Amino acid sequence: MNTREDIFDRLKRECKADWSAYVDHAFVLKLGRATLPEAAFRTYLVQDYLFLIQFARAYALALYKSRTLSDMRAAHAGVAAILDVEMDLHVRLCSRWGLTPDRIEAAPELQATVAYTRFVLDCGMSGDLLDLHVALAPCVIGYAEIATRLIAEIQTPLTNHPYREWIGEYAGDAYQAVAQNAREQLERLAARSMTAERFPELCGIFAKASRLEADFWQMALDHPA
Template sequence: MKRYPGEAVPGLIPQDSLFARLRGACATEWQAYTGHAFVRQMGEGSLREECFRHYLGQDYLFLIQFARAYALAAYKAEALADLRTAGLGMAAILDEMRLHVSLCQRWGLGPADLEALPEARATIAYTRYVLDKGLAGDLLDLHVALSPCVVGYAEIALTLRQSLSEDHPYAEWIGEYAGEAYQGVARSAVATLDRLLVERGGIGRMPALIATFRQATRLEADFWQMGLTLSA
């Protein structure tokens, strides 16, 4: 049987988890995502405000579609535990959106303004890919497609937290995703993948799951690029 070695992140991703194995199999794409210029500049505090503002607006629209993905997960649930997981995932996303509203208020943008923004191509490509995976596949396919976002933000924030200073312009964003509440959401997502792998086919599904994870990770990098270049 082919081995899929894992790559751990202490306190977040256990080495023997499915997520660690997916991350290890897509190491090049994962580094391009988590080490993207947008992320590096945000950590340095040098990211242009207009880039961050564009990203935040699109991420608000992105999260609306991700909330729909968790609603789809609830519909596809075959056990009460899966219904609860979907409900908690949607609640976490709706809570996350409050951060976006809070940050965008400094530019005079409220929830209605954010909802009225046109979706960028990168936003449409990523969110519809996730929804399509969920519609065509099962709960495991859907949660694998969601995981680069859910867990990736937690990992990125842990790395960026090391460069925080009192006057860092993006301290609130970094602190939100590095905080225990969001880190708990990410750890729960990692555990859900492990449970679903056992319940829904085992290791023989790895090639297809890796392909899904790789594409979702590439689309994450494209989303950062959209923010950096202000593309529509």
């Protein structure tokens, strides 16, 4: 069994405190324990829908900045995963509260949403593909890890869990494959263009993206809809 530490593991290890603030946030813990207020989850869903629109743009930027067909296909897969998988999930969940896509898209972006998404886009605009994918990694790969952990911690069928669709979607095979593909693409990019001198800069990007993820969770708790 190959236990070699990949770039994602290295980034998590070097940014341990920021990573923990994100994946162990009160929002995540409450969601898993089914104690998260529905109003906070609604805020999260609406803002995450708006967030995903900007992340689709980030993957489109990755497509534009790609110089190989392999990188272009990876970026295209990222766009498709957002537009065809994640956004459909949000529409289904929001429909429980009578929130249509038009109403969601008309909602204002809260500060944490703007801060995070524009940071990622700026990383892509000012840096290269590796910078952009490091900025994307906490969300894309982190959600898969969070959902897998929640499934293990709950240890009972999700049938009666109020957030079963969210947990099940991100723990499911389709999204886990999305996350694994993103992780493998990140590793390929690092193998091509990362140097020892550059690694601290990438850690800075990863740490900030993780902190912005934690701020995103906190936004939902602070501004329940």
